[in-house]
Amino acid sequence: xxxxxRLDATFAALADPTRRAILxxxxxxxxTVTELTAPFQLSQPAISKHLKVLERAGLIxxxxxxxxxxxxxxxxxxxxxxxxxxxxxxxxxxxxxxxxAVLDELKAHDPATRSPKKAVxx
Amino acid sequence: xxxxxRLDATFAALADPTRRAILxxxxxxxxTVTELTAPFQLSQPAISKHLKVLERAGLIxxxxxxxxxxxxxxxxxxxxxxxxxxxxxxxxxxxxxxxxAVLDELKAHDPATRSPKKAVxx
DNA sequence: CGCTTGAATAACCCGATGGCTATATAGCCA
DNA sequence: TGGCTATATAGCCATCGGGTTATTCAAGCG
Numbered sequence: 681x682x683x684x685x686r687l688d689a690t691f692a693a694l695a696d697p698t699r700r701a702i703l704x705x706x707x708x709x710x711x712t713v714t715e716l717t718a719p720f721q722l723s724q725p726a727i728s729k730h731l732k733v734l735e736r737a738g739l740i741x742x743x744x745x746x747x748x749x750x751x752x753x754x755x756x757x758x759x760x761x762x763x764x765x766x767x768x769x770x771x772x773x774x775x776x777x778x779x780x781a782v783l784d785e786l787k788a789h790d791p792a793t794r795s796p797k798k799a800v801x802x
Numbered sequence: 803x804x805x806x807x808r809l810d811a812t813f814a815a816l817a818d819p820t821r822r823a824i825l826x827x828x829x830x831x832x833x834t835v836t837e838l839t840a841p842f843q844l845s846q847p848a849i850s851k852h853l854k855v856l857e858r859a860g861l862i863x864x865x866x867x868x869x870x871x872x873x874x875x876x877x878x879x880x881x882x883x884x885x886x887x888x889x890x891x892x893x894x895x896x897x898x899x900x901x902x903a904v905l906d907e908l909k910a911h912d913p914a915t916r917s918p919k920k921a922v923x924x
Numbered sequence: 925c926g927c928t929t930g931a932a933t934a935a936c937c938c939g940a941t942g943g944c945t946a947t948a949t950a951g952c953c954a
Numbered sequence: 955t956g957g958c959t960a961t962a963t964a965g966c967c968a969t970c971g972g973g974t975t976a977t978t979c980a981a982g983c984g
Contacts, residue, residue, distance in 0.1 A: 684819045694887075695813035696972085697806045707893050713931055726973060728932060733971090747930045747981050755894040762891050765816075765884035771829050772877040818942090835961060848943060850962060855941090869951050869960040926984090933978070941970075948963070954956090 683760075686738070690761045693737035698722070699730050703753065706740060710750045805882075808860070812883045815859035820844070821852050825875065828862060832872045 681689070693699055702716055717727045731751060734740045738757035742749045803811070815821055824838055839849045853873060856862045860879035864871045 684822075687822065688817055688819060691813045691817035692971095695810055695817055697810060698972090700806075700809065703890065707890060714929095722972095723974065724931070725933080725975085729972070732932090749931065753890075753894050755891055758887055758891045758894065762884060762887035765880055765887060768825065768829055768875075769877055769880045769884050772875045772880065814941095820942095836959095844942095845944065846961075847945085847963080851942070854962095871961065928981100928983085930981090931979085934976085935974100936976105937972105937974080939971090939973105941968100943968085944966080946964085946966105948961100950961080951959090953958080 686757070686760060687764060689737040690739065690757050693733050693739055694761070696730070696733075699734055702727075702730060702734065702751075703739065706751060706753045710743075710752045712745075712748045712750050716751065808879070808882060809886060811859040812861065812879050815855050815861055816883070818852070818855075821856055824849075824852060824856065824873075825861065828873060828875045832865075832874045834867075834870045834872050838873065 698720060701719070705711060705716060705719070713724065713727060713731065716731070717724050720727065731740065731742070734751075735742065738754055740751050741754050742751050744750075820842060823841070827833060827838060827841070835846065835849060835853065838853070839846050842849065853862065853864075856873075857864065860876055862873050863876050864873050866872075
């Protein structure tokens with residue numbers, strides 16, 4: 681899977697509150713499918729579907745303990761998504777900082793020269 | 803919109819490569835709808851829909867310049883999503899570190915005592 | 925072996941999403 | 955005013971996503 685497809689899968693997986701709740705639960709330790717089903721008013725197959733989505737995104741992996749399939753979190757995919765967001769967040773934060781600096785500069789220097797057309801309107 | 807719904811919208815918005823490309827483009831500065839449409843083999847209405855999704859997620863905002871509607875990035879929503887991921891990523895990284903420490907401890911102390919049943923299998 | 929339990933799969937429903945074309949709206953300009 | 959340009963909206967269609975129930979598969983146990 682290429683980077684774009686991985687991001688697609690990861691963000692799509694994170695876009696559902698049930699799946700985020702499952703991840704939150706797994707953050708406290710491994711759990712089986714039935715354990716994960718319990719807190720929700722959803723059927724077991726519904727949870728299995730969610731788990732499959734999370735697994736495809738690489739956010740969880742599953743072991744085998746007899747008939748049980750304990751799930752655990754995989755930090756790697758999270759790291760990728762986090763890195764993506766952080767990269768842009770920083771970039772944009774920088775841009776805003778620069779823009780603010782420019783505005784401050786203009787304001788301080790000569791308020792009357794500020795052009796009203798194409799107002800920036802932040 | 804509550805926190806869960808905001809995360810839903812943000813992650814769902816980020817789960818599409820076209821929308822991520824739009825954000826990447828906007829990271830280099832404001833752009834109008836037609837400018838954003840140009841690089842893609844998509845119709846203008848398709849891009850308008852994507853922009854609406856991004857706007858609902860709070861990832862972009864739009865100004866007005868005559869008939870043009872320049873789009874720009876909003877860092878706040880990104881920050882929220884990034885914070886969410888980072889929180890869990892750290893938590894899990896911690897857990898793994900601890901698990902690794904435990905395993906190292908066991909191995910160093912008495913390799914023969916490691917139970918083979920319910921193998922951890924990382 | 926046959927039963928019971930944990931989990932996955934199948935088949936289906938329905939609303940949301942993403943794409944299109946055609947059309948409407950909005951604002952400038954002659 | 956009429957016309958041109960930028961964008962939004964409407965209406966349509968195909969696919970996807972999340973839910974269900976019913977069924978199947980897998981593994982331990984009497």
